[in-house]
Amino acid sequence: HVSVRPDGVAVITLDNAPVNSLASPLVVSLEESIKKVTADTSVKAILITGKGALFCGGAEITEFAQMKNQAEVDTMRGRLSSVMDLIDGCPKTVVAAINGPALGGGLELAMACHYRLGSAKANVALPEVQLGLLPGGQGTQRLLRLAPLEVALPMLLTGAPQTMDKAMKAGIVDAIAKADVVEEAAQLALSKTPAPVS
Numbered sequence: 572h573v574s575v576r577p578d579g580v581a582v583i584t585l586d587n588a589p590v591n592s593l594a595s596p597l598v599v600s601l602e603e604s605i606k607k608v609t610a611d612t613s614v615k616a617i618l619i620t621g622k623g624a625l626f627c628g629g630a631e632i633t634e635f636a637q638m639k640n641q642a643e644v645d646t647m648r649g650r651l652s653s654v655m656d657l658i659d660g661c662p663k664t665v666v667a668a669i670n671g672p673a674l675g676g677g678l679e680l681a682m683a684c685h686y687r688l689g690s691a692k693a694n695v696a697l698p699e700v701q702l703g704l705l706p707g708g709q710g711t712q713r714l715l716r717l718a719p720l721e722v723a724l725p726m727l728l729t730g731a732p733q734t735m736d737k738a739m740k741a742g743i744v745d746a747i748a749k750a751d752v753v754e755e756a757a758q759l760a761l762s763k764t765p766a767p768v769s
Contacts, residue, residue, distance in 0.1 A: 652709060
């Protein structure tokens with residue numbers, strides 16, 4: 572879902588119950604939404620948030636079981652990577668308003684944004700390693716650019732979650748919201764220029 576606030580900030584809300592997973596239709600919709608608001612001259616900045624209590628629970632694991640061959644896996648991974656590149660290279664400031672847990676691909680999506688502002692109750696993790704999967708949405712690269720090795724390595728190898736306090740101290744998020752994460756993320760987006768993590 573996309574809405575444009577009176578201040579010119581486009582709000583893209585991830586809406587795929589129950590955990591806002593990055594199922595193929597959501598990834599396609601996200602790509603279309605990013606392109607649309609980037610081209611809209613009335614939009615000054617962009618923020619991405621999740622509907623409900625989670626920012627994004629990551630990849631839709633059930634889709635993996637439905638894939639018949641490696642080509643289908645590569646297509647899905649390529650589509651997600653393309654969206655990450657689109658966000659990273661956006662000429663308008665993109666902020667992740669992390670309203671709840673950002674897990675796996677959800678954290679990777681947040682790290683593709685230029686800035687990350689989290690709710691105090693949120694946490695971040697790459698739990699897919701506990702299923703024997705490596706992060707497939709550029710998380711292995713971006714996490715190491717944001718956080719020191721002593722934080723990034725355990726996250727990548729064990730899937731250990733980080734509270735917002737720890738994530739901010741490590742540089743994974745830029746700030747913790749004092750009240751309304753979306754409102755504060757919109758203010759941040761309007762006050763900053765794009766700063767890709769790539």
